[in-house]
Amino acid sequence: MIMDASVLSDDEKKFMDEAFKYAQEALEAQEVPVGCIFIYENEIIALGRNEVNRTRNATRHAEIICIDQVNEYAKKNGLDLKSVLAETSVYVTVEPCIMCAAALYNVNIKSIIFGCQNDRFGGQTVFDVAKVLGPKTTVKGGFRAEEAMGLLKEFYKGTNPSAPSTKVKTKGKKM
Amino acid sequence: MSAAKRPKLEVAMEPVLPEDLTEDVPLIEAYTGIILDAKSISRMVVDLNSTIPISELAHLKRVRAKEILLFPTTFTTPDKVIEVLKRKGFNVEWISDQINVVQVAEVPPKTKKQYDVVNKLWPCNFHSNKYLEKLCTNSLFNVSELEDHKRFMRMCIDVSKHGIKAGAIVVDPKTRSVVAVGFDKTSENPNKHAVMVAIDNVARTQDGGAWEPIEDGDGASLAGIPGNILDDLNANYPGNSFGASCYKGKDEIESPDDGPYLCTNYYVYVTHEPCIMCAMALIHSRAKRVFYGTSVPEGALGTACKIHTVKDLNHHYEAFRGLLKEECERLNGS
Numbered sequence: 001m002i003m004d005a006s007v008l009s010d011d012e013k014k015f016m017d018e019a020f021k022y023a024q025e026a027l028e029a030q031e032v033p034v035g036c037i038f039i040y041e042n043e044i045i046a047l048g049r050n051e052v053n054r055t056r057n058a059t060r061h062a063e064i065i066c067i068d069q070v071n072e073y074a075k076k077n078g079l080d081l082k083s084v085l086a087e088t089s090v091y092v093t094v095e096p097c098i099m100c101a102a103a104l105y106n107v108n109i110k111s112i113i114f115g116c117q118n119d120r121f122g123g124q125t126v127f128d129v130a131k132v133l134g135p136k137t138t139v140k141g142g143f144r145a146e147e148a149m150g151l152l153k154e155f156y157k158g159t160n161p162s163a164p165s166t167k168v169k170t171k172g173k174k175m
Numbered sequence: 176m177s178a179a180k181r182p183k184l185e186v187a188m189e190p191v192l193p194e195d196l197t198e199d200v201p202l203i204e205a206y207t208g209i210i211l212d213a214k215s216i217s218r219m220v221v222d223l224n225s226t227i228p229i230s231e232l233a234h235l236k237r238v239r240a241k242e243i244l245l246f247p248t249t250f251t252t253p254d255k256v257i258e259v260l261k262r263k264g265f266n267v268e269w270i271s272d273q274i275n276v277v278q279v280a281e282v283p284p285k286t287k288k289q290y291d292v293v294n295k296l297w298p299c300n301f302h303s304n305k306y307l308e309k310l311c312t313n314s315l316f317n318v319s320e321l322e323d324h325k326r327f328m329r330m331c332i333d334v335s336k337h338g339i340k341a342g343a344i345v346v347d348p349k350t351r352s353v354v355a356v357g358f359d360k361t362s363e364n365p366n367k368h369a370v371m372v373a374i375d376n377v378a379r380t381q382d383g384g385a386w387e388p389i390e391d392g393d394g395a396s397l398a399g400i401p402g403n404i405l406d407d408l409n410a411n412y413p414g415n416s417f418g419a420s421c422y423k424g425k426d427e428i429e430s431p432d433d434g435p436y437l438c439t440n441y442y443v444y445v446t447h448e449p450c451i452m453c454a455m456a457l458i459h460s461r462a463k464r465v466f467y468g469t470s471v472p473e474g475a476l477g478t479a480c481k482i483h484t485v486k487d488l489n490h491h492y493e494a495f496r497g498l499l500k501e502e503c504e505r506l507n508g509s
């Protein structure tokens with residue numbers, strides 16, 4: 001799934017840059033470094049990074065947080081949430097996990113562009129969610145994959161500060 | 176007492192098992208030779224194990240009566256078997272020149288049922304796992320435990336009535352206490368499936384949470400259950416305990432079992448089979464067991480797929496379906 005950078009338009013590259021900024025921010029906050037932005041009508045309507053440790057809720061991945069934000073955005077602007085989501089593109093530094101892929105397909109998101117593969121939880125790599133749900137969403141991956149993987153490696157080199165230590169030792173080396 | 180007269184358990188609950196426990200063991204074909212002199216068997220086996228070890232079939236016995244297992248048929252064609260044996264240095268004078276083909280288990284059987292099938296084809300080693308046998312034969316729980324499961328599912332149904340359709344509760348089986356509840360709020364936010372809400376409410380008992388404003392005194396043991404629901408449950412289920420055990424920060428936790436940490440060691444009860452998002456959310460949260468009532472077409476714990484059995488994931492929980500199925504099904508209509 002290696003993708004040539006030229007496959008993305010200048011706008012798309014710019015949005016990916018933005019997603020990387022939040023991944024970096026997550027790393028600094030000792031969260032799994034995944035950054036994500038949602039684009040609707042060429043504008044950022046949601047941006048997020050993982051907040052699992054802060055919220056002590058293992059489902060607070062960047063994508064889920066962004067869907068929450070789109071929900072608020074639609075309410076505030078008197079827009080129909082379903083129609084907004086169907087026209088929204090997602091840029092995320094790491095392949096969405098099984099949970100997030102399902103969440104994005106469930107709300108009928110327009111497209112997903114991701115950086116590196118997610119070997120531990122990936123919604124394509126580990127279990128093919130699209131095969132079960134048959135979504136309309138288009139998915140492209142492999143953009144700036146090494147850089148995205150580098151951030152993850154840096155994170156897993158240290159330990160997850162919130163998990164009891166014995167749990168991290170065995171799982172931490174995989175990525 | 177005949178089987179028919181035995182009181183029938185009303186709880187038609189069953190485990191949703193991974194395929195390698197429910198399917199027959201895959202078979203492959205292997206060559207066997209006929210032993211000419213029974214007295215040479217033990218020397219022959221030693222010789223064969225050193226000249227032609229078949230580590231991938233180590234679960235099989237090498238000898239059945241006067242027949243000895245040589246190697247899988249994928250190694251060579253029948254007419255070349257003797258030649259291969261000679262080349263590898265096996266003393267072929269111990270066997271006749273008649274070569275047979277038998278079906279054997281490709282992998283070790285995991286359950287007694289699987290063992291009984293493949294052992295008839297060719298003798299096989301088997302180490303029975305008591306826990307697995309109970310799980311596979313659906314005899315894991317005794318009558319009073321089943322009563323507990325039913326009571327918790329009844330609470331789940333009560334909780335579901337606060338939302339659109341589905342309800343969920345999270346229980347700490349050590350204390351039999353309800354830690355958190357959740358009900359479907361998808362009319363408010365597409366992420367707010369009952370299970371997702373329940374998981375966030377568990378986080379509230381651990382000084383966390385994302386969806387509800389954190390008030391004074393949150394992070395307390397009862398923070399996972401909204402006040403009005405707690406009042407109802409207390410009234411309808413007197414004697415049941417409610418609330419999480421005291422939350423410990425990361426510095427105070429000494430062993431992994433010294434939680435609570437996410438949903439580690441917790442049981443989750445949910446009226447409807449969780450979707451892929453919720454099923455995976457429970458993996459991320461490290462739930463121990465998930466019990467649900469009614470199956471749904473998009474369900475991810477047995478119907479559309481089995482997320483809890485995906486081998487490559489770093490955590491797995493057990494799933495059980497059919498607990499108070501009829502009552503849960505009835506919720507769909509309302």
Ligand SMILES: [Zn+2]
Pocket residue numbers: 061062063096097098099100101
């Ligand atoms: Zn995710």
Ligand SMILES: [Zn+2]
Pocket residue numbers: 368369370449450451452453454
């Ligand atoms: Zn769900």
